Amino acid sequence: MSLVQRLGVTGLAVVALVTVVVASVAVGSVSLPVSEVLGALSGTRELESHLIVTDLRIPRTVAGLVAGACLAVSGVLLQGATRNPLASPALLGITHGGGFAVVVAVALLGLPPSVAVWAAFLGGAAAAGVALALATSGRDGLSPIRLVLSGAIVSAVLLAWTNALLALNEHAADDVRHWLAGSLAGRDAAAVAPLLPLVVIALAGSWLLAGPLDALALGDEQAVGLGQHPTRVRLLAGLVAVLLAAVAVALAGPIAFVGLAVPHVARALLRSGRHRQVLLLSAALGPVLLLGADIIGRVAARPTEVQAGVLTALIGAPLLVRLAVRHKATS
């Protein structure tokens, strides 16, 4: 792919990103005319529209940007490290592991919400560990299918546990349902700031890992020949990926399929698997998908909202099916 084409793709991604960000500020469960939104951005704090835009829509847009980018990059790293096109935070159980750990830590043990991200990290890492152990236990070692099934089973277990915890804690059905899916609603801009250093470090780490992952893509022997330590690279990439997924869980709850879908879209657009380019494009497209889902969720069921996680699954799951059917799968 020529430089010009690559620039074209990048340009399109940037345009898409800007569009969803603008839409995310302009659209919500209350319809505000564009003029009012524009006025709100510079206006006085007395206006209702101003408060809606600055206090509600901008924070959740920021949260969506960060969470979307984290999930997408996490997916790229996982797919590279496992050389498995189906690896992603949700399919490996990381998302649900993180979500379960947050429920335990914050709701059950009463820890402050600030520890949520670390709980999500530990839970996510543990879930991924279990899924990997389960997947490698067969005679034929780690295969993509076993990994997906292991992750699906681990996710199912964790989801069941989360539900059981809620049920044992008594009651009313109608209060727990929202936790089944991730959402950007009511995100506090203040929640994003403390996580930013973490995000920056993890993204920088991903950038540094891009080269070694390219080497890994050629096969372990080639990678060793190129001076890489495959195991070390995998471990590091896995840790960074789990960290990124944990940030996303802490920000938005369990959101599925962004991490799976976006890297595939990026690779298809670039017609290349070079990790550095894929990482960049994914970091831009992740927020496009997540914020896009969030925006649809805000208007699809007015006056209430549908959680973004539900919509990413509805959009992403068919993509998984398509990947399964189209690719002479996954070998």
Place this chain on the structure above:
Amino acid sequence: MKASPRRAALSAIGVIMTVAGCSGASGGANAPANAGGAGERPTAVTVEHAMGTTDVPCAPERVVTLGQGQTDSVLALGVTPVGAVKPWTDDWYDYLPDEIEQVEIIGTELEPDLEAIAALQPDVILGSKLRHEALYPQLSQIAPTVFSETIGVSWKDNVSLWADALCRQEEGQEALDAYEQRADEIEARLEEAGKADTEVSLVRFMPDQVRIYLTGFPGSVLRDAGLNRPQDQQVDNWDESPQLIEISEERIPEMDGDVILVMVSDKWYAQTGGHDVDETMERWTSTDLWQGLSAVQAGNVHEINESHWNLGGGILAATTALDSIEDLLLP
């Protein structure tokens, strides 16, 4: 907005009293032989209800209630149930009479324990089609079973129905008359105090959602007291309209009114779902959107007890809710 046409409708839920004479035609093998004591009372009545018609011994002594509203209203009719389903909270609601402590708990409203009910050898079982339709055949095998169509919004019709099933029509009418009288009295006093036009907003904070109640049980109490509702909370068709709407933060302005009554879900709700109701309330009420509401600025936000206003769902709860209107608006 007055309930007089509705009172006429109360009797529309028909009860055909058939004097079963001296024959023991009813299914209640344990029918109390108190016909002599009660003088003119028949030994059985035929009650028409949501599942058809059922013969109930007159007057049943061992009553099992399968819902919060049933328990409440049966107590109001002077009968202490032998068994009742668990309240939604950990303890019985504070407004219920002391007799409630003698009642055996027989499972939950969603899944009552059939064996425990059978062990109590009840004379009559009171439930609702909404919750217990699937259980009707088995319950009927245990004892004559009477179901209301639904719960909550139809609570006055249900009081009449329970009165019929318990052979206590007079007590039922007295209880409803007393309630209407109390409501009329409060309406008159509100008028005197020049508060007849007060627009009352009714909201409920839960750990992971926030609702505005339009109709339903709490809405009916406000309506009976002759209170108005804000524009956004008025409904055209009382019976058809949704009982409540779930809102997102952007729609906080719709919560405004002259007075805002706030139901805060009990502490146990706070344990569910990784969210904490205090956290939710803190988040919503700290926004400038909330702070800007006219009721907030005027200091007219009152917390009301949700076991009185929503969970109890019977005539005792409704009367207690009327009392709190008096306390809050007529100091």
Place this chain on the structure above:
Amino acid sequence: MTDARPAPVVAVRPVRLRMRRPGAVTVLAVALPIGIFAALMVGSSNLTMTDALAALVGHADGSDAFVVRGLRLPRVVTAVAVGAALGASGVLLQGLLRNPLGSPDVMGVTAGASLAAVIAIGAAVPPLLLPLAAATGAGLATALLHLLTTRAGAGGTRIVLAGVGIHAAAYAAVTLVVARLPMGRLGAAEVWLAGSLHARNWTHATAVLVGLAVGLPAAFLLVRRLSVLELGDELAVGAGVALRRTRIQLLAVAAVLAGVAVAVAGPIGFVALGAPHIARRIVGPTSGVTLAAAAIIGALLVVAADVIGQRVFAPIALPAGMVTAVIGAPYLLWLLHRWGRR
């Protein structure tokens, strides 16, 4: 991964009836009636063995007889049939997918049934029609699975992936529907989604028994071809197995079995995944005997889960589906891991 790769855990060994522990099936066959009888004794009031027996055969006073024959017996019969159907369905799916981790819980069959059920609950259909809706949902999900992967070979990777995708999409749709349910219907949806045997009556028992009567013999007819199929497509074709037709038949029978089970009891997880493993562990690789053993083990698991759920946290009753998930699933993961290592 190619479709020709041999199955990881199952098969590879010669396909003939080979029992590792000859007495195992006998033990299982004895364990089932004992389990059923124990379940009849236990409840919110416990009966002695003689009382339970008397109530069962009709020599007891009204109350015990009603509790045992009117309440416990239909519930236990439903549990047994549901468990047997799930166990058998798991054997078929794992064989078809040539993957020991396949099961209706993660392949979209259960999720399809759940979606149909919550939609039906939202539309306020009479509770008696709920099983019908759920079974339809299971059937549609399976048909979709087949259509999407029809060009693939008989087994393998594509079906698994498509199944996981259908599961995820259906599950997301469940969340969406539940969030839109009117308030009064939420309780019913949550109760159904938990997978419970609470208050199951003879209508439920009959429904699942009919499904079992259709599905189980068909499963026994298919199991021979299944054990050939597990050797790989090429060998199977060589042995005269029509791949496409066999695949459709296997999917259909597995869907009927899982469908009726989920229809009457809701999504009780991990039984279809676990029972076949335990069965293979006891009686050896896939065969008619394994199928029978998996059905019996599935039945025992569901009956046990139901009793545990009723008694352990009394007076709070846990649905059987939650017990299998909370207690059964971790144990199962551990077993899968350990066995795989050998």
